Amino acid sequence: MAVSPHLVVFTGSGISAESGIKTFRASDGLWENHPVEEVATPQAWKRNPKQVLDFYNQRREQIRRAKPNAAHKALASLEQAGFTVNIITQNIDDLHERAGSRNVLHLHGEILKARSSVDERMRYPLPKGGIELGNICDKGSQLRPDVVWFGESVPLFAEACELVSQADFLLVIGTSLAVMPAASLLSYIDYDTPCALVDPEADRLSPPGVLAINTTAGEGVPALVNRWKQQGNLL
Ligand code: APR
Incomplete structure (x- = not known):
């Protein structure tokens, strides 16, 4: 049986902006x-x-x-289409889960707990x-x-690094990459693993080697997901 492509997604508050957060x-x-x-x-x-x-x-x-928006829903639909999708989020909201994503790691905790x-x-x-x-x-x-508050340790960081190191593609969405250690997750991808940032400020924020997709999550994420679904891979 073919192994399904493994997408690891790293989200920040920008993915929930179009949900009004x-x-x-x-x-x-x-x-x-x-x-x-x-x-x-x-x-x-x-x-x-x-x-x-x-x-x-x-x-x-x-x-x-708030309600999940087109970006949250697109990620959930990719999982339903048979891709392996792990989401690492800095967000404390539950919009990924409400959209239908099942593998969500909350790096900074959950406000509903x-x-x-x-x-x-x-x-x-x-x-x-x-x-x-x-x-x-x-x-x-x-x-x-x-x-998790500023100055506190991030208990799920090691687990997140492990997931990133296993990715076939790392998709980063809506984060200024200003907060450590979360932002350093990008350095845990394999040297030949592709990585893209979807953010209206992506040109300015993308570290070297990260493809900048300079648009909103609501526009950029469904477009990528539709392409991947049509192709059956993450290229
Ligand atoms: N789609 C995608 N990205 C967007 C959108 C949108 N519609 N609107 C804004 N953004 C982007 C901004 O361009 C910015 O790069 O979202 C990013 C938000 O950055 P920050 O405000 O710094 O938030 P974030 O990166 O999520 O913060 C990380 O900091 O304060 C802590 O714990 C808090 O988890 C949070 C962490």
């Missing part, structure tokens, strides 16, 4: 109105946990209202209405969103 570093991006130091660091959590919880509770509601604030391995169902101060886990510690 803000990216981070644009001039009106999320970090513009909510400084990172106030809502997305262990120090912020220590200083003002309520502010942090309010920020994520609000974001969670926006994410719940809760965890203990003292042990990242202890995950809990999200309390109805979001996480509030006083929602504690069975070991008595306050619950927090199951997301």
